[in-house]
Amino acid sequence: MARPREFDETAAVQSAMHAFWTRGYEATSTQDLCAATGLGRSSVYNTFTSKKALFQRALTHYSAQGLAGRKAVLEGPGTAAERLAAMFDGLIDDELEHGRRGCLVVNTLAELGTPDDEVGAALRDDTEKQLVLLTACAREGVLDGSLRGGRTPADVAEFLLSTISGLRVMSRRGASAEAMHAVADLALSAITR
Amino acid sequence: MARPREFDETAAVQSAMHAFWTRGYEATSTQDLCAATGLGRSSVYNTFTSKKALFQRALTHYSAQGLAGRKAVLEGPGTAAERLAAMFDGLIDDELEHGRRGCLVVNTLAELGTPDDEVGAALRDDTEKQLVLLTACAREGVLDGSLRGGRTPADVAEFLLSTISGLRVMSRRGASAEAMHAVADLALSAITR
DNA sequence: CGAGTTTTGTACTGATCAATCCACAACCAA
DNA sequence: TTGGTTGTGGATTGATCAGTACAAAACTCG
Numbered sequence: 001m002a003r004p005r006e007f008d009e010t011a012a013v014q015s016a017m018h019a020f021w022t023r024g025y026e027a028t029s030t031q032d033l034c035a036a037t038g039l040g041r042s043s044v045y046n047t048f049t050s051k052k053a054l055f056q057r058a059l060t061h062y063s064a065q066g067l068a069g070r071k072a073v074l075e076g077p078g079t080a081a082e083r084l085a086a087m088f089d090g091l092i093d094d095e096l097e098h099g100r101r102g103c104l105v106v107n108t109l110a111e112l113g114t115p116d117d118e119v120g121a122a123l124r125d126d127t128e129k130q131l132v133l134l135t136a137c138a139r140e141g142v143l144d145g146s147l148r149g150g151r152t153p154a155d156v157a158e159f160l161l162s163t164i165s166g167l168r169v170m171s172r173r174g175a176s177a178e179a180m181h182a183v184a185d186l187a188l189s190a191i192t193r
Numbered sequence: 194m195a196r197p198r199e200f201d202e203t204a205a206v207q208s209a210m211h212a213f214w215t216r217g218y219e220a221t222s223t224q225d226l227c228a229a230t231g232l233g234r235s236s237v238y239n240t241f242t243s244k245k246a247l248f249q250r251a252l253t254h255y256s257a258q259g260l261a262g263r264k265a266v267l268e269g270p271g272t273a274a275e276r277l278a279a280m281f282d283g284l285i286d287d288e289l290e291h292g293r294r295g296c297l298v299v300n301t302l303a304e305l306g307t308p309d310d311e312v313g314a315a316l317r318d319d320t321e322k323q324l325v326l327l328t329a330c331a332r333e334g335v336l337d338g339s340l341r342g343g344r345t346p347a348d349v350a351e352f353l354l355s356t357i358s359g360l361r362v363m364s365r366r367g368a369s370a371e372a373m374h375a376v377a378d379l380a381l382s383a384i385t386r
Numbered sequence: 387c388g389a390g391t392t393t394t395g396t397a398c399t400g401a402t403c404a405a406t407c408c409a410c411a412a413c414c415a416a
Numbered sequence: 417t418t419g420g421t422t423g424t425g426g427a428t429t430g431a432t433c434a435g436t437a438c439a440a441a442a443c444t445c446g
Contacts, residue, residue: 002422003412026219109365110303155375165362166355172302182348183355190383195392196443
């Protein structure tokens with residue numbers, strides 16, 4: 001054994017996440033990351049290997065946090081339609097609270113696409129898990145009678161995820177909360193009974 | 194009078210637009226722009242002043258081109274619902290043709306937000322004009338009976354623009370054309386009679 | 387022809403980029 | 417205490433960044 005770390009690794013990842021979330025991948029320099037985490041360059045590279053590797057960690061952290069929150073809402077009480085409405089409300093509140101930074105996954109998709117590396121894998125993984133949650137909810141909605149039938153749960157899930165992305169972009173361009181709620185409401189009306 | 198330009202300014206803007214569209218603003222270096230346009234550094238700076246100014250030109254060019262195409266479809270023949278369906282089909286074809294680069298405006302919104310400068314102004318201007326076109330179409334749809342009433346044309350337009358953005362992001366993450374068509378179809382079903 | 391004006395190519399600027407090196411500090415086990 | 421091991425700070429690396437300086441080239445107009 002030897003000298004112990006002077007910082008919490010998870011807290012550092014969280015700080016890096018906020019830096020990337022605020023400025024985007026390319027525009028965030030390694031110095032920005034040092035400033036955000038409070039670590040020296042040596043510690044950053046000793047712990048995370050490279051800027052891209054730290055970004056991948058930050059992205060995975062963001063995804064896990066976001067999915068946990070979404071899962072809590074989508075598997076919570078109420079009909080599927082009510083849970084989806086709560087999800088949209090939560091998303092809009094989230095945007096206003098976090099200064100309209102959008103979604104790190106959506107922002108990264110727009111900036112980098114889906115590269116053929118660990119970052120791309122993290123993006124695909126998040127998408128996949130979002131769709132799993134939404135598909136389950138869509139299926140349950142038909143059973144509990146709150147959602148219309150006639151569409152496959154997979155298609156409904158893709159539609160909901162697309163709406164989520166659309167709202168994220170909408171928030172990024174500064175649309176009002178009222179407009180965003182109207183969009184969410186209209187989207188829900190397409191699938192509710 | 195003096196020595197004439199050896200290049201077409203509009204063609205250079207167009208080439209720069211493709212470079213920015215492919216790699217994003219930050220990741221596109223001035224050397225990339227020289228390579229893409231075929232110009233030397235002097236010509237680029239002599240003509241366009243700075244990287245950001247050239248980006249603004251490229252963005253405006255992209256916006257004008259896109260709006261012209263959209264206007265042609267949305268003010269074309271058929272009911273409003275048919276024109277909107279054609280718009281979505283065109284968008285999806287466009288994505289497949291251009292290698293899933295998404296929309297330059299959406300990508301820029303995600304990367305930079307809406308900064309308080311000429312670039313931000315160009316983004317807001319594009320959004321505004323898209324909404325004008327979509328609002329008109331929504332209004333016409335109620336009159337020609339192809340769209341449902343009960344929602345304000347402005348809300349319907351915001352919903353459509355959000356769906357467009359959502360599809361752009363969806364394409365960026367590599368979703369299938371079938372999935373994208375299903376989303377467009379579901380979105381249309383929310384507003385058609 | 388030239389005089390005047392603009393474009394162009396090349397070399398260069400200082401700044402910043404991601405990443406590394408290394409001396410030293412801090413700790414654990416023996 | 418000490419030997420081995422790991423973490424940390426600060427200086428430094430070469431590459432690349434956006435942007436500029438300047439002289440030669442290419443043109444128009446007189």
